[in-house]
Amino acid sequence: MTDVDSLIVNLAKELLGEEVLDVLQFLLNKKIEITDDEIANELGVKVNEVRKKLYALADQGLVSYRRSRDKETGWYVYYWKVNRDQINDILLSRKREILTKLKTRLEYEQNNDFYICPEDKTKYTFEEAFENEFRCPRCGSQLEYYDSKSVREVLERKIKELEEQIEKETKLGANKSG
């Protein structure tokens, strides 16, 4: 399997679960466009099941189809293929989403003081600790001030890494299309 193919498989697994992998793997191996009927026949599963998985994969941008009317039956036939070219765009937008989440989390860490229970390690904001008179609502232990410096440092490092990756990959994408 190529790097891109294994990326696609991993992404599909993460987003949709193991059950879509048979159809995806089949499509990856084919290298050419193929109809949902052909996939169903060759895999020996119901065509409705194949279509359900294909649409789920298409919703995530991992596969796409070309529609063509069958001259004899007059019905539409769907030819499916894996979106290998678009995989980088998909990964890039996923990285942007993660970056936004990390930044929100960092802001939260920066804007709050935290207290921690020494027994069960539950973290509380200042407000929560204050409301509970600085005692753990779960076990009653005296809460201790929690310095989130190390958490912030990890977040800052990850944010920087992601920003650098995104910048690099955005440039690569721009060069390719321009």
Ligand SMILES: [Zn+2]
């Ligand atoms: Zn506790």
